[in-house]
């Protein structure tokens with residue numbers, strides 16, 4: 001479970017603290033697909049970057065699977081981040097590495113997996129995302145949907161319990177979006193993976209999310225089951 005307990009975040013701008021996220025209380029259950037919507041600058045990325053502790057909160061506590069990660073230092077964070085995968089709008093792949101090497105990269109960085117474990121895991125992930133035949137290609141040779149599949153496989157490499165998606169389908173055409181969402185839904189179901197998904201596309205929310213939070217000016221202004229939030233004004 002993801003628990004944000006009165007979490008807030010300010011950034012220092014010209015010597016004064018500007019709030020990006022006002023004190024927020026939010027719980028996301030294991031296995032849930034949770035959507036975050038809102039205008040640009042509403043605080044969506046800040047909220048998500050607090051969950052994987054890419055940002056340190058200015059106040060409050062971040063508790064993941066019962067572990068308070070608020071005060072974690074570099075060493076603890078390195079281990080913790082293996083539990084949290086992330087995918088991005090522009091995929092953030094390494095263009096000088098093959099598909100297989102991109103997927104292997106987080107496992108190599110972790111330094112806790114044998115070469116045999118990495119090879120086996122990469123094969124399994126290639127199969128899961130349907131890219132076995134593209135293993136030796138480079139990202140530039142792939143379509144957008146295929147690149148995001150590499151991003152998903154890479155995010156899953158270290159067997160995270162949480163997957164964070166920041167506008168993961170925003171650069172894709174509608175048909176490719178559908179197939180990537182179907183893949184995410186399968187992964188959610190089969191691995192009981194918790195998915196937190198930032199999007200500006202309402203269709204994405206309706207299609208895959210269980211619950212949704214609407215953010216505005218650094219606050220969650222509404223949250224609940226998708227049908228409640230979007231059917232009742």
Ligand code: ADP
Nearest residue numbers: 011013020038039040041042043044045046047
């Ligand atoms: P969203 O993801 O909804 O577009 P963000 O979380 O990126 O919103 O940003 C929320 C607010 O925090 C915005 O006003 C943004 O300008 C500000 N902000 C985000 N990151 C930084 C940063 N590193 N330094 C200063 N201000 C930031």
Ligand code: ADP
Nearest residue numbers: 088089090091092093094095096097098105139
């Ligand atoms: P370096 O170039 O620092 O030696 P690598 O060759 O291993 O590192 O791969 C990182 C390179 O991948 C970066 O230099 C960058 O040009 C490219 N890259 C990574 N992510 C992206 C991205 N989202 N869009 C474009 N290029 C990217």
